[in-house]
Amino acid sequence: MSTTTTVDTLRFATAGSVDDGKSTLVGRLLHDSKSVLADQLEAVEHVSRNRGQSAPDLALLTDGLRAEREQGITIDVAYRYFATPRRRFILADTPGHVQYTRNMVTGASTAELTVILVDARHGVVEQTRRHAAIAGLLRVPHIVLAVNKMDLVDYREAEFERIAEDFAGLAAEVGLPGFTPIPVSALAGDNVVERSVRTGWYRGPALLEFLESVPVGRTSADAPARFPVQYVIRHGEVRQYAGQLVSGALRVGDRVTVHPSGETSEITGIDALGRDVRVAYAPQSVGVRLADQRDVSRGDMITAGVDAPTLTQDVRAAVCHLADRPLRVGDRVLLRHTTRTVKALVKDLDGASELAANDLGRIALRTAEPLALDDYGVSRRTGAFILIDPDDGATLTAGMADLGR
Structure with missing residues (x-):
């Protein structure tokens, strides 16, 4: 009699500053977990040789857009699908530039885990703070702090501990539920798929080991x-x-x-x-x-059940503005919440006159019809909404309801 093992799926996102090695980390994860087809690896090796590189540039496995390759940066959310015997994965590889904050919001909005990279030489920087704030805003349940490029600081435990301590203070500020720090070298492969002997002082899991074991799908x-x-x-x-x-x-x-x-x-x-x-x-x-x-x-x-949603026409929320055209007080918009779309008026932007693309802020709206809302902290599905331009249907803003304000 045969038995069937159910393999679940983890949706996770990656975020990091420019040159923190995020694309290389994702490439290493795909390569070392044997999730790369032979022809893909051959193409990467060919391009790397043409560039004069002695080893395959694994970042090319994720930087699939021509513009990305030419500039050496990631400029859009790239979704990757791979699997191990223990779990399936949907990875949203998000860009690091501050002007692509909206891309990270898009990628992390459905993630159950976010990997935030920092360069071991630089530690917590301004973009780290922004990425942590977004993860806190989106109530991502699990956070991994991947301290990358440990090979460039000679795998020193003191450097790793200093960065983890700095990030702990940041996590408390932005309301992260907790985090798991992992020292890695994406270039050398340390603690990405397998634990490394070069970090003998580290007793925790490798990145893939953690991704395979973190609880998912229960919330x-x-x-x-x-x-x-x-x-x-x-x-x-x-x-x-x-x-x-x-x-x-x-x-x-x-x-x-x-x-x-x-x-x-x-x-x-x-x-x-x-x-x-x-x-x-x-x-x-x-x-x-x-x-x-x-x-x-x-x-x-x-x-x-007894836990009913809040029926309201006055909506307060944290938001990230996604569109190139600003959102202003007095704008008339459409608000889409689950399958319901209603007319709404922007009443307040927490004192600001407008929100530009990639801005994070707070909003007060008045809707033409009642909405059955949950606080975003209670439900990421029924606490989320988007604002839409009524003239052309373009998505303007992503919102996370805060019914406690």
Whole structure:
């Protein structure tokens, strides 16, 4: 009798200042975990030889865009997919420049872990502070501090401990939940996939070992049940409400509330991939049938349990402005929250007159219709929203609701 082992998936992001060796670290991770195809490695070796390099430049495995290669920098979020026998990985390799802060926000917004790189020679710098602040803002559950280029400081423990101590102070300032420091040399491969004898004083895991073992996927399933309705399926007199369960669980027999109407009903059936089930867990996509004929449409949210979302038209949030055109007090925008889109007015920007591209700030909005919001610290899915230009549909701003303010 055969047994089946479930392999889960970790979504993680990388961030670091320019020249901290982030692309080389990602390349080393892919290379040493044997996640690189032979023709890819051959192409990297060919380009490296043409540049006069004696060893393959592993940074080329991630710097796939022509503009990146020509400038020697990473300028966009590059998503990489790889797997080991223990876990699958989705990696968002984000840029280091301050003018690409919005790219890091995009890459880290769905990450369960962020690897923040620092150069062992320079330690914590201004961009490190910015990356840590963004990780704290986005409530990333797990943080790795990768102290890179340890080979350039002769693998000295004192240098590593000094940087880890500096970062601990920073983590406390920006509200990070904690972090795991790992001394690495991406160029030499120390503590990337396997533990290194050159850091005999270090007793912790190698980077890949940590990535394979960190807990994932539990937060959304344990959270309150939230089911944004994506569309309504009608079969005669029977209606089924379809969408993705973004957090928690729904069971046949559960008493539920529909927001924003506040109407209540009971779940009489759940359809998952064409078959009836008794229970559904986030992040399954399902169809839900209710006992009563309720006026439920796209954009409504079905919830279960006593932990109800906050129904409000006054939204306060931390934001990162993504668009090149500024966001100003008095602007009329569209606010998209899960499957619901409503008109909104920018009332305040925490005293600022406008937000430019890559700016981090705070916002107060008034929406034309109520929203069923959770605090972002409670749910990264139902506490997040985006602002949209009503004229051309362009995404303007990413927001993280702060209902405690």
